[in-house]
Amino acid sequence: MKRITITPAWYFSDETGKQLDPILFPLLEAVHRWGKLTLAAREVGVSYRHAWNLLGKWGEFFGTPLVDLARGRGARLTPLGEKLLWAEQRVIARLGPQLESLGSELNLAIQQELEGAQPVLRLHASHGFAVEMLPKHFPELRLDLQYCSPWEALAALNRGACDLAGFHLPQGSVGEVVSRGYRDLLKPRSHRMIGFIARRQGLMVAPGNPKEIQGLDGLAGKKTRFINRQAASGTRALLDGLLAEADISAAQIRGYEVEEFTHSAVAAYVAAGMADAGFGVEAAARNFGLDFVPLATENYLLVCHQRSLTDPRFTTLLEVLRGDAFQEAVAALPGYNVSRSGQLLSVNAMLTQSEVL
Numbered sequence: 001m002k003r004i005t006i007t008p009a010w011y012f013s014d015e016t017g018k019q020l021d022p023i024l025f026p027l028l029e030a031v032h033r034w035g036k037l038t039l040a041a042r043e044v045g046v047s048y049r050h051a052w053n054l055l056g057k058w059g060e061f062f063g064t065p066l067v068d069l070a071r072g073r074g075a076r077l078t079p080l081g082e083k084l085l086w087a088e089q090r091v092i093a094r095l096g097p098q099l100e101s102l103g104s105e106l107n108l109a110i111q112q113e114l115e116g117a118q119p120v121l122r123l124h125a126s127h128g129f130a131v132e133m134l135p136k137h138f139p140e141l142r143l144d145l146q147y148c149s150p151w152e153a154l155a156a157l158n159r160g161a162c163d164l165a166g167f168h169l170p171q172g173s174v175g176e177v178v179s180r181g182y183r184d185l186l187k188p189r190s191h192r193m194i195g196f197i198a199r200r201q202g203l204m205v206a207p208g209n210p211k212e213i214q215g216l217d218g219l220a221g222k223k224t225r226f227i228n229r230q231a232a233s234g235t236r237a238l239l240d241g242l243l244a245e246a247d248i249s250a251a252q253i254r255g256y257e258v259e260e261f262t263h264s265a266v267a268a269y270v271a272a273g274m275a276d277a278g279f280g281v282e283a284a285a286r287n288f289g290l291d292f293v294p295l296a297t298e299n300y301l302l303v304c305h306q307r308s309l310t311d312p313r314f315t316t317l318l319e320v321l322r323g324d325a326f327q328e329a330v331a332a333l334p335g336y337n338v339s340r341s342g343q344l345l346s347v348n349a350m351l352t353q354s355e356v357l
Contacts, residue, residue, distance in 0.1 A: 086272035093264035124153040125166025149232040154185035174241035194302040195343040200335035202295040204285040226255035227275035282335030
């Protein structure tokens, strides 16, 4: 199937119009991962000589080396090389979900004009690593995936703008508080929940945890620089619930008002040294080589109309969620659990936290 894929791109240029080669970014990432230029060059598909020349060329462009190549010590990024790499990763982390939603919308519009168009299942959901995987597991069903806040997703389901909505609900006492914000949008008689995944959330901190942050109290006192999620996100609701439970005021946290829009963007912010800690899922922390302090587990749930469960599209959905391929892919994500994936659950049971995924 022909598909539109939209990816972010950015570059440096000087007064003569000379532009940074985009291949530099994957090369820097490979150097960071392997610590050897030979292995990095092999990964990005260029010769060692070409990789060497590329680093030399762009080191001259900036007036300082991007990689420290020392005999017997392999290769490591210089401070500027690290900043370029984290800048690239922040761009992808921040814009990726928005561009993916736009791509899904454009693909759907084009597909509807083609003969023999596949059936479409419209999913509005909060962004996450497991949700991001879903389209790859539907060979015979088009998944129109639009990212939005949990409250926007549920509102879209109620007005008929989507077939399925995704939102997350913390386990335990904080979940009982957060669930109150969903009660007006969930209809126990006409809605049905589908178990999706459970995931760990907590604090992302620099490798080795140099600030020795062991919990939310480590954020208080203005000594620790923090990066937050946007106010409309479910993750922000979880954090605010945990802060209230611990009797910690947002005013005590340096950087509470500074926001990013995805878990990966928060992790990239911390990895770049721009903050000492951020709040998000464990998988994002591990992807960026950060340490993780677990604080809560939350259920990520899908919601549909009860009548929709007889639709063949939902039969396919449940088969995918219960299938080995999807469950093995999600289980490989740090901090994720699929023990109840694809199971049908009642709205009242989940809102009262009587069922734990």
